[in-house]
Amino acid sequence: MRAYGFSEVGGPEKQTFLDVAVPEPGPGELLVQVRAAGVNPGDWRLREGSYGVAGPAVLGREVAGTVTALGPGVEGFSVGDEVFGGCPGMVGGWAEQALVTASFAAHRPDEVSPEEAAVLPVAAGTAHDALENLGLDAGETLLVNGAGGGVGIPVVQLARARGINVVGVASPAKHELVAGFGAVPVAYGDGVLDRVRAAAPGGVDAVFDLVGGEALRTVAGLVADRSKLRSVADKPLARELGGGEVERDRSTAVLTELARLVATKALDPHVTQVRPLDEAGEALAQVENGHAVGKIVLVP
Structure with a gap:
């Protein structure tokens, strides 16, 4: 079958279409x-x-599609089911057919399109798990460092659905987007601490970082309890600062809940581009260069 991936480890020049056996x-x-x-x-x-x-x-870590075969010991799924989930070993989805881990798969409701479902396992799943890790209550305040990105957008929505106040650090070009999902946007750069304090005069109860580096180091001091600091962008620095990474719960239960939220319009996966697999290289370049707004989906 036809698939898109890379010939060997390296830069974008190593990306290519591959002719591979159906797994x-x-x-x-x-x-x-x-x-x-x-x-x-x-x-x-x-x-x-x-x-x-x-x-x-x-390449490819998450897909939506139709079940064509079951591996040994799989229960709860049948050939012909419409499903979505994560690919084993984080690879293999940019193809005509792909393997999906059954324990990290769920049935796709009719109200959720394949394009919407396909982007839930990685970004929205990480956002869900981060909130579970942080354990905030309604009325508390979360600072999202990098609120305009692929994980930032769902975490803002999921936090607001739980009654959590959100301050979102984002580039000015994404402030309208961040505000539209219910967060108070503030800009990066010099003076960010003053801007956050003005947006959250009662203080910040937790920090979820999607940027890393000095941007993480700068905002980490806003939260007194460093167990309420999580980063997916700079795990070593988060640990150095007394926080940690997001402990993922890659389960059918989480995916089922996320699909329910999409079906009831409580979560917008914010798919902004649907492109043919022929354009996989261009799509990945947009994400790698930081030029993508919202989620990009490939359709074989």
Whole structure:
């Protein structure tokens, strides 16, 4: 079958279309005919070697599609089911058919399109799990550092749905977007601490970071209880500062809940581009260069 990935670890010049065998589902896996696949920063990081996967390999960490075969021991799914979920080993979704981990898959409701469902496992799943890790109550205040990105947008929505106040640090070009989802936007750069304090005079109860580096170090001091500090962008620095990374719960239950929220219009996955698989390279370049607004979906 036709797929898109990389020939060997390296830069964008290593990306290419591949002719690969249709995979066989192993224990606990589904084989699906892909209807839509999400594009994430983890895809270019995988190509660069961050996750220890050598090429050639197919890119893609999340898909929605139709079940065509079941691996040994799979229960709760049948051939013909419309599902969405994460790919095993974080790779393999940018293809005509892909493997999906059954324990990190869910049935797709009719009210949720394949394009919407395909982007839930990685970004929205991370946002959900971050809020579970932080354990904030309604009325408390969350600072989202990088609120305009692929994970920032769903975490703002999910936090507001729980009654949590949100201050979102984002570039000025994304302030209208962030505000539209219910956060108070503030700009990066010099004076950010004063701007956050003005937006949240009662203080900040937790920080969720999607930027890392000095931007994380700067805002970390806003939260007294460093156990309420989580980062997906700079895990070593988060640990150094007394916080930590997001502990993921890659489960059917989480995906089912996220799909319910989309179906009831409580969560907008904010898919802004649906592109053919032929344009996978261009789509990934947009994400890698930081030029993507919202989520990009590939359709074989």
